[in-house]
Amino acid sequence: GAGVSQSPSNKVTEKGKDVELRCDPISGHTALYWYRQSLGQGLEFLIYFQGNSAPDKSGLPSDRFSAERTGGSVSTLTIQRTQQEDSAVYLCASSQTSGRDNEQFFGPGTRLTVL
Amino acid sequence: KQEVTQIPAALSVPEGENLVLNCSFTDSAIYNLQWFRQDPGKGLTSLLLIQSSQREQTSGRLNASLDKSSGRSTLYIAASQPGDSATYLCAVIGSDYKLSFGAGTTVTVRA
Numbered sequence: 490g491a492g493v494s495q496s497p498s499n500k501v502t503e504k505g506k507d508v509e510l511r512c513d514p515i516s517g518h519t520a521l522y523w524y525r526q527s528l529g530q531g532l533e534f535l536i537y538f539q540g541n542s543a544p545d546k547s548g549l550p551s552d553r554f555s556a557e558r559t560g561g562s563v564s565t566l567t568i569q570r571t572q573q574e575d576s577a578v579y580l581c582a583s584s585q586t587s588g589r590d591n592e593q594f595f596g597p598g599t600r601l602t603v604l
Numbered sequence: 605k606q607e608v609t610q611i612p613a614a615l616s617v618p619e620g621e622n623l624v625l626n627c628s629f630t631d632s633a634i635y636n637l638q639w640f641r642q643d644p645g646k647g648l649t650s651l652l653l654i655q656s657s658q659r660e661q662t663s664g665r666l667n668a669s670l671d672k673s674s675g676r677s678t679l680y681i682a683a684s685q686p687g688d689s690a691t692y693l694c695a696v697i698g699s700d701y702k703l704s705f706g707a708g709t710t711v712t713v714r715a
Contacts, residue, residue: 493647522702532693532705539701548702580647582703590636590655593703595648 491515493596495581501602502571510566510599514583521564522584522593523556527577535579538564539586571603606631610694610706618714623681625709627694632675638703639668639679640693648693652679684713 494513502508514521523535534548538558549555553571558564568575578598584591607630617623627637636655640648652661652668654677660669665682681688691710695703 495647520701524703531707532695532703534702534704537701545701582648592638592650592653594650595640597647600645 493581493583493594495579495596495599497599498597499600499602501604503604504572505570507567507569508571508601510568510579510601512564512566512581512596514562514564514581515594517585518583518594519561519586520584520591520593521558522582523564523566524580524582525577526580526598530577532580535566568601571601573603576601576603606634606696606698606704608694608696608704608706610692610709612709613707614710614712616712616714617684619684619686621684621713623679623684623688623711623713625679625681625692625694625711627677627679627706629675629677629696629704631698632672634672634696634698636697637668637670637677638695638697639666639677640695642691642693642708651692684711686713686715689713 496511519540521538526532536556537545553569556566578600580598582593582595584593609628611626638653639651654661654670667680670677689712691708693708694706
């Protein structure tokens with residue numbers, strides 16, 4: 490009965506390093522989303538997974554960002570060669586299906602700080 | 605591209621007063637609208653989801669209305685309490701399955 494979980498809750502890294510952020514969706518939810526919340530930018534969509542379909546990557550800001558979802562469950566968002574403008578809270582959400590009528594449930598987020 | 609606007613950006617009221625939070629969106633071809641609450645340093649908690657065919661949804665002291673044709677939604681919180689202090693976000697979903705968010709309204713309820 491747990492909700493969406495994310496780890497780590499906080500990550501501080503140096504510019505140029507790679508980071509991996511993890512998301513565990515609600516059990517049985519087939520759709521998984523990544524969003525980013527930056528100061529002054531609000532919440533923006535990054536990437537969307539639905540089952541075994543090819544992900545919708547249209548929101549990824551650059552090719553330094555990538556994500557995968559293994560076994561239709563856990564997802565990892567990877568940021569390579571981090572830059573200071575990558576500092577933000579990264580939020581993951583899941584929903585029962587990809588249907589547009591389905592409510593999205595959010596995790597607590599990972600706060601990334603790039604020094 | 606969908607644009608979501610929330611007015612006001614911030615609101616401060618004494619305890620017991622009713623809250624009215626406004627959300628507008630530019631593309632009326634939405635499938636649903638969600639209202640979220642966000643506490644400082646926390647994730648988003650879903651409050652209400654209104655399907656595009658619905659006019660309103662209620663949960664306890666919360667009531668959300670939707671006028672899809674005019675691109676507006678209003679969240680009413682009755683008899684506000686200090687625990688209602690948070691940022692409230694409106695988001696709409698269209699044909700692309702992605703939520704488009706407003707910037708939020710930060711509410712402070714004074715005891």
